[in-house]
Amino acid sequence: MNAPVNDLLAAGVCVNPFPVENGELVVGGMPLSRLAARVGRTPFYAYDRGLLIAHARALRALLPPAIHLHYAMKANPMPALVQTMVGLMDGLDLASAGEMKVALDAGCDPRVMSFAGPGKRPEELWQAVAAGCTINIESDAELPHIRAAADGLGVRPRVAVRVNPDFELKSSGMKMAGGPKQFGIDAERVPTTLGSIGREGFEFVGFHLYSGSQTLRSEAICDAQRKTLELAVRLAQDAPGPVQVLNMGGGFGVPYFPGDVPLDVAPVAENLRVLAEEARTTLPGATLVIELGRYLVAHSGIYVAKVLDRKVSRGQVFLVTDGGLHHHLAASGNFGQVIRKNYPVVVGTRMDATDTESSSIVGPLCTPLDLLGDRMELPRAEPGDLVCVLMSGAYGYTSSPHLFLSHPAPVEVLV
Amino acid sequence: MNAPVNDLLAAGVCVNPFPVENGELVVGGMPLSRLAARVGRTPFYAYDRGLLIAHARALRALLPPAIHLHYAMKANPMPALVQTMVGLMDGLDLASAGEMKVALDAGCDPRVMSFAGPGKRPEELWQAVAAGCTINIESDAELPHIRAAADGLGVRPRVAVRVNPDFELKSSGMKMAGGPKQFGIDAERVPTTLGSIGREGFEFVGFHLYSGSQTLRSEAICDAQRKTLELAVRLAQDAPGPVQVLNMGGGFGVPYFPGDVPLDVAPVAENLRVLAEEARTTLPGATLVIELGRYLVAHSGIYVAKVLDRKVSRGQVFLVTDGGLHHHLAASGNFGQVIRKNYPVVVGTRMDATDTESSSIVGPLCTPLDLLGDRMELPRAEPGDLVCVLMSGAYGYTSSPHLFLSHPAPVEVLV
Secondary structure: OOOHHHHHHHHHOOOOOOEEEOEEEEEEEEEEHHHHHHHHOOOEEOOOOOHHHHHHHHHHHHHOOOOEEEHHHOOOOOOHHHHHHHHHOOOEEEOOOOHHHHHHHOEEEEEHHHEEOOOOOOOOOOOOOHOOOEEEOOOOOOHHHHHHHHHHHEEEEEHHHHHHEEOOOOOOOOOOOOOOOOOEHHHHHHHHHHHHHHHHHOOEEEEEEEOOOOOOOHHHHHHHHHHHHHHHHHHHOOOOOOOOEEEEOOOOOOOOOOOOOEEEEHHHHHHHHHHHHHHHHHOOOOOEEEEEOOHHHHEEEEEEEEEEEEEEEOEEEEEOOOOOOOOOOOOOOOOOOOOOOOOOEEEOOOOOOOEEEEEEEEEEOOOOOOEEEEEEEEEEEOOOOOOEEEEOOOOOOOHOOOOOHOOOOEEEEOO | OOHHHHHHHHHHHOOOOOEOOOOOOOOOEEEOOOOOOOHHOOEEEEEHHHHHHHHHHHHHHHHHEEEEEEEEEOOOHHHHHHHHHHHHOOEEEEEOHHHHHHHHHOOHHHHHHEEEEEEEHHHHHHHHHHOOOEEEEOOOOHHHHHHHHHHHHOOOOEEEEEEEEOOOOOOOEEEEOOOOOOOOHHHHHHHHHHHHHHHHHOEEEEEEOEEEEOEOOHHHHHHHHHHHHHHHHHHHHHOOOOEEEEEEOOEOOOOOOOOOOOOHHHHHHHHHHHHHHHHHHHHHOOOEEEEEEEEHHHHEEEEEEEEEEEEEEOOOEEEEEOOOOOOOHHHHHHOOOOOOOOOOOEOOOOOOOOOOEEEEOOOOOOOOOOOOEEEEEOOOOOOEEEEEEOOOOOOOOOOOOHHHHOOOOOOOOOO
């Protein structure tokens, strides 16, 4: 396909995967200014279908065929994008009944959908039992609701156990396991839960272990995967049936900031090959699943805002745009970041410019938090130019407080 | 009225202004469990109309009559609440055309509405000119759009100048002035803008200076107000007409965290009395306006979520609720806070309980960021109990990423 995809394959995920033509970023095969005209207004998120497909295929080619790939919808649940992912993945991971609706509408087979999360509401559990997807049990408190749904609906529930292991994913952006956690059932208590599942007569699907996310170090991921398999083999001894599926979580990180080195997937692929081979004897019949969200979609998306004003205040240049924190909280540095760093930002309509200056990208909000780029060296831009925040395909649109200051919500397009 | 309001008057704003009856928080005169039944589902935000009114009146009684009070809608633009505030305030401050619509629908006179913010879109400027509200100009780039709107609509625009002063509000949670800023026109360049306004023949309304927000130190506020008046008097020399309105901003903070001492408003009131007296000679005919958002509404609101599960993981108690970060970003510590601190949280259905334990309040999201209370000493709660985050009337509902993980949005009620 196009050259950037090759870079992307080589590097795991690269930071700017979009081609440039006549000084403009090309997204979904369309120059940015034309795409903006097609969308009809700014700001908007655009996701590049070609990049999504190429990246998923490239990853698939790297990984051993025995490994199944699931898409964690929470990263980006845009319906058209999910529809595309259904065709590329072996299954979907859901975090709410809202995501389940989108997955079902996209035509995904409920047997390859798994629903995880603490605090599942009773009605969500009923919905999941009715749909026939796998429920990753995170607390024994879910069992009576699943029982009631089974009786009320006359359906045999499909359940797996989400385990809170006794280890964590090292070097991860977010740790979701080890020590006391709201996620999953503590490993040492899993046998009790497995006993309950057996007595209830639910269909036992397997285990789900998600130890953390956003790691750029392959050895940390390999280490967690190995421990995950070992723990699953141990826990399987108390299971009411064979493990059909072992969801090993994800954790594959993407580079956002200067100095971030893209994850090297090759050692992870080799590790998975070895583990899959081992599992043929230690967990016979089990499918090993890797669950990825951000890693599959982050690079394919950009957030596009129009420059309304180039304002110079006491020597500092502010590009005031029609977009900001309310549309892209993570890029403003207010979503779990301790230290604010600049996301990769480009002036998508001046990609060939050589006349650069230090500019801050701000939005229309009445708060100094509304900062998409802090004193970045960028082409000198003018009102009408389009500023793009790259690496915005995951945890962008849905992770942002759209209602803040009552501005219009951004548009989302898949191109 | 009720006792808590008296506490509130005494202390500026107190942290828990709601009465307790039969072990339950009473909001808008209704026990919490009954209110939850009236709302029909959890989670929800509830704002107490009686507290809003009592607090506004108490503040009014403290301040000199010459000072006008404006409500900054950005803090909470819920239409019913804005309607209430219109009846209590002398005017409204708007941050977007979306807020302007709510203000107009609430029956507010456009002549006491002022519209501030960087990056006003051209169509927003047209709307503001058409409505007849005051536009606080933050950049010379707004002038041609206002000119075009004036010509196109045959309306004489009402404009003020938002000034980026050469000082800042000390000890403030957010600094919005001093040094290079996207907000307002640098003080030293204001005379040029005033000249342009005169040549355009726009109606000159006055000045807007907003130096910062969320200060608990009255002397810092007094200092900023004094400097604001001095600067306005100096700038008025170049104005194309008399200053009708001087919006001195706000900055009045509220206590959220243990150790926060409520703002003592009395010295601020005395300072305003002196300044208003001075202004009768230095800015004859000018109305002095104080613009408050958070201070007027924060204490009156609570966010209510239901406990779905009391989960013990490796000795730590997690109250897993149906609400979380997606509904209340600030309480999770992810909205501008450098160090996460616990918002005031109570179990609203167990206010008399003596059996307490260390509990973490979490939500249904698949991220460790989803934390409304970190190891707080709280009554031992069970599924069905209602957890309340106090001090949630400002920057709660609209400042949160409702779409995150595709859960239902919270309800908002004014009781």
